[in-house]
Amino acid sequence: MQDLTPDIWALLGHTQALIGIYDPSGRLVYANEAFRTTFFIEPGETPLWCDLMRRNYHAGRGVRISHPCFEDWLQSTLSRRGKVASLSAETDLLDGRWLWIVESTMPDGFMLFVGTDITRQRCSQRELRQERDIAVRFSQIDPLTSISNRRHIMDVLETVLTTDVPPSRPLGSLCILDIDLFKTVNDRFGHVTGDSVLVDVARTLRAGLRTCDALGRLGGEEFMVILPGVGAEAAQPILNRLLSLISHSCKIAQDPDYVLTCSAGATELQPGERSDTAYSRADRALYDAKRGGRNRLMLAS
Incomplete structure (x- = not known):
């Protein structure tokens, strides 16, 4: 030295x-x-x-x-x-x-x-990670309602369908909800009110679900709910309660007497099935609910 x-x-x-x-x-x-x-x-x-x-x-x-x-x-x-x-x-x-x-x-x-x-x-790496996390988060979120967008909720459905569960336990249930006569809401009260209705419905649905449940907006006035580990029979009262919450809680400021309702179609998920197969079953059940008079839940046969 x-x-x-x-x-x-x-x-x-x-x-x-x-x-x-x-x-x-x-x-x-x-x-x-x-x-x-x-x-x-x-x-x-x-x-x-x-x-x-x-x-x-x-x-x-x-x-x-x-x-x-x-x-x-x-x-x-x-x-x-x-x-x-x-x-x-x-x-x-x-x-x-x-x-x-x-x-x-x-x-x-x-x-x-x-x-x-x-x-x-x-610090630069941390900022980059934070920016990346924010970008990923925004890519998964519907900007209007702040719930999952269509792509992300469909990814969640794929994940649930590939989950290993004991044969004695249900994999879960899938539900598609659609706001009844939403075009009438837009035409009568304006698109700003229509957007407020979508936000209110999303908030009401989120509040009525468990933290492990998934909620997303498929587009327009259509929403998807995934209930992991819940079979069709157990899902029915849960989904009916959600429909009731919407009709009682979601109000339109211009016309407080206007009753907002939703129709829903649900199906139990089957292990190994494709996501589009489960989606089609729930969508057909939703169509039956609309054809049956709206403001109701129909389970896929």
Whole structure:
């Protein structure tokens, strides 16, 4: 170490990277300014690695350590330290920064520690992940009603149809609901009111379902409900209750006496069947409900 020229020592001392050198016993024999500042080391101080980690841990600073028992973590890490020629990893500090650290162990047992601040890159990655998650979320959501759009609810149906359940348990039920005479609502009260009705119906349906149930807007005034694990017989009172909620809760401001109703067609899902097969059954049942006078639920035969 003494063979390094003064210029190189000066360069190491003022670089932004954290640089530290430990001797074979684990004692810090060199630390540049960035290293000393980060780990709160006084000039000329040469602590052992374990003492440095313990001191900063109890002071609530330095490396973030999530292990429930610090001493167990310390002994475990100490037993592995220096056992490989080179080790690299990222770690976060309690001051909010992230470091990419590289520890290189020489044949004589000396260890070189180099830490690079990657906080900006980590923040950029987090922002990219957040933007990606938002984009995915928006690609699944109907912008008017804030429930699943057609593509996403159909994907959910595919997932439910491929779920493994015991033969004695129902796979689930599928229901298609359609607002009765919705064109009349638009023509009589305007499209703004029509949009409000769609939002109100979606909100009412969501409030009447379990968290594990799925709800989506297929388009126009048509909605889909998926009830995982619920057979047709058990689904019937649930769906009838939803129809009742809509007729009693969804009101039109311009005409409070106007009764808004829905028709619905439902079917029990069969393991291994195609999603379009189940959809067609429910759609035919919906057609029967419309033809039977509207404001009713029909189960597929």
